[in-house]
Amino acid sequence: ITYAAKAGHPFSAIGKLLIERGEIERSEISMQTIRRWLGDHPRQVDEVLWHNRSYIFFREVPSADLNAGPVAAAKVPLIAGRSLAVDRLIHTFGFPFFIRSENLVHLDGDKPFARVMLALDTGSAIVGPARGDIFTGSGDDAGELAGTVRHDADFVILLPNAAAARFA
Template sequence: MELSLRREDFSTLAGWAQDRPAAAFAAFRRSAGFATTRKAYRTGSLGLSPPDFEPAYAAALAQTIPESGYLSDLEARAFFETWFRPVEVDSAGQAGFVTGYYEPEVEVSERAESGYRYPFLRKPENLVKVPNPQYPPAGVESGYAFMLDDAGRVTCCPDRQAIETGAFASQGLEIAWAKSPVDVFFAHVQGCARLCFPDGRIERITYAAKSGHPFTGIGGLLVKRGEISAETVSMASIRQWLASHPDKADSLMWENRSFIFFEKAEVESDDLGPVAAAKVPLEPGRSLAVDRLVHTFGTPIFVSAPDLQDFDEQRPFARLMIAQDTGTAIVGPARGDLFAGSGSEAGEKAGSIKAAARFVILAPAGSEIARRAGHEQ
């Protein structure tokens, strides 16, 4: 994909002065801690590398944090203006676009019993990553990211329908059992969930692996078939259709052959989201899922969407987000998924997000991207 870089300036970046980036700084600081003490993030095709981020990471970690856990918005804004330079990435005129996602809350039981029949599954032990999905081993189709490996004999993993009708039923993979297959399905789409047990206990699960089969959005299928209009399709309208057509619900969901396996996850605070692809807890309203082949995790990205209302205020969406997650449907430099938070209220926010957007990355000062855009001479 042909990319061009266009210089921006904080003083003229629409919405920058009105944003409240304290939570974005907190999210960035978590990524700084992981990348400097555990493992550097992989460099995306834009070319932002671990050395580019080192000065900003060091400055963020050296910052004294108040007891509240957050800097003031003024201090956070000054930090980003000091250590970064805004650059718009233009991908040959391709329009930017944002959707939303969240962490569902699902009522579950530890056992399969009356009312609880639909399991969340752990990853099978013999499900392994394909080293190169474009050139997989014999027995696995091109493009598949995962395969079953039985003593050197590799095969494609069963798809959603096969798994939900018992392909792994004898392996004891069940983490918990839900009341509704639709709740399980949407947790798969989101890649995470909070599991609410009858005794009041809450546990979290997050993405561990997938079947490798292609993801198919069932909302798009319903629009194509004239069941829901393109203008009204949303998470809520899809759920309503599934509830109104119980005889067709399973077959529709099975058309999305992709299946997600989970693992239990610990998070330092209930106010934060699950630990996602960047290996840090997501910050509600500030973490962004991106194409990890393009972007480097930890990159601050200013997203503006004039037709989308801000999460918390009566103004158009214009927020500094931090690249900390990814997703199958997130492809290209100007495509993102906004993390709205956890629970039903966050689900309502996330389900209605579908808007054209502009993406301005904050490139570390001194980086090659900042130089090429004309910031550094």
């Protein structure tokens, strides 16, 4: 599947709403805690979900390689652990970034996260020059990993020396 369209409304994070209402502590917010809260409060689910009127629509895309990742906004398959979603108004698809986070250890066997990644995707919640989302893969296990990534990181764009010299 790949992106097809969006509803056109601005993104409104339901996690932020739950924090503002005092339902979940800011330090505890994650995909998992939001899902748990929704499961524990079934009568409030519709009202909380309707807070975010930004919807993304997807479409099926024929693929010769069923093992390839989902198709990114850059029109190439995403690669788990190497593909990065960035603010498209600031960054160009295909640029390499070096991402390092001392506190993000659960993706690399308890070692600090440090690797080169490619900017291949985007998302309406990814706003700012040093903001990105790591594609952790497809399926439930990858979703569990992704849902707990909320870490400060060094976010460095890599440029050829000649291009970097123009900015010096």
